[in-house]
Amino acid sequence: MIQPNEKLLPGNVVMWRNRFYTLTKGDIYSMDYLRNFYSPIPLTPEILVQWCGFKQIAGFYELNTDNLIILFPMSITGVLSIMDAGLDSINIKCPDHLHTLQNTVYFLSGKEMPVNIPNN
Numbered sequence: 001m002i003q004p005n006e007k008l009l010p011g012n013v014v015m016w017r018n019r020f021y022t023l024t025k026g027d028i029y030s031m032d033y034l035r036n037f038y039s040p041i042p043l044t045p046e047i048l049v050q051w052c053g054f055k056q057i058a059g060f061y062e063l064n065t066d067n068l069i070i071l072f073p074m075s076i077t078g079v080l081s082i083m084d085a086g087l088d089s090i091n092i093k094c095p096d097h098l099h100t101l102q103n104t105v106y107f108l109s110g111k112e113m114p115v116n117i118p119n120n
Contacts, residue, residue: 002038002099009106012099013051013115015039020117040097043076047098051115068109082108 002008008031012023016038023038041047045061048054054061054072061072071081076094082104083089095101098115105113 002040006040006100007103008038008099009103011106011112012102013041013117014099015041022115022117040099042096043094043098043101045074045076048072048076051098051117052101052113053116063113065105065109065113066111068105070105080104 002014008014008023008028010023010025010028014021014023020041021038045056048061048063049056052063054063054070056062056074059074061074061076063070067085069083071083072094073079078094079091080094081089081091092104095104102113102115105111
């Protein structure tokens with residue numbers, strides 16, 4: 001279940017009725033009533049590579065966006081490094097769930113991170 005303190009945005013991918021589901025604006029509007037029906041999707045190497053486009057490079061999973069480089073450690077736990085085009089970086093705790101990673105990328109870059117959901 002998605003916790004009340006977790007922020008959800010249109011475009012976030014969650015589980016709903018045992019299927020992968022991309023939230024819409026209407027879902028966010030109705031969130032007070034629907035929150036108990038959604039479950040977060042834990043981040044795994046498969047999701048990073050196959051869904052989000054990360055590449056395995058030198059002990060990390062790396063994603064290059066238009067203006068960010070995101071580095072996940074191979075263990076998917078610990079510290080996530082995010083660098084901008086000028087190579088200024090921040091290090092944060094690795095997110096545990098897909099929607100949290102999506103929100104982190106959005107808040108830092110102003111752009112949505114594409115997620116290609118496999119066929120259900």
